[in-house]
Amino acid sequence: MVLAISFLEAPLKFRAPDVTLRIGLGIGRLVFRALNIVETVLAVALVVTVLVSVPPVSALVPVAVAIAALLVQLAGVRPRLSRRSDEVLAGKDAPRSRGHYVYIALEVVKVAALIAGGVGLLGA
Structure with missing residues (x-):
């Protein structure tokens, strides 16, 4: 997901014909809100699973890293991006945000951690 x-939907939607910045931001907010809800539910499920059956450290550490990255996104990065998109959607000329780069970096961390966690489970 x-x-x-x-890495596909977010950048490509702005290349579609007649998709303005306002429309793209509106779509992005809905899509990322849904993604973050699903990620949060899955993170809770992972925590419960870890509490029920302790996985090997080779899987536990990457899962913890992925959950930590998600928490940083939700608590630190996403609110700032939302404030900026609120301004743009209200018609203000908001400056470009570097928060997107932080969010993308955390997405890369999550993907790498989830892959490493899966590999760690396979090796168990």
Whole structure:
């Protein structure tokens, strides 16, 4: 889901004909809100799973890293991006945000951590 939405849908929607910045931001907010809800539910499921059956450290550490990255996105980066998109959607000329780069970097961390966690589980 992270790969499909963050690395395909998000940048490609702005290349579609007649998609303005306002429309793209509106779509992006809906899509990322839904993605973050699903990610949060899955993160809670992972925490419960870890509490029920302790996985090997080779899987536990990457899962913890992925969850930490998600928490930073939700608590630190996403609110700032939302404030900026609110301004743009209200018609203000908001400056470009570097928060997107932080969000993307955290997406890369999540993907790498989830892959490493899966590999760690396979090796168990």
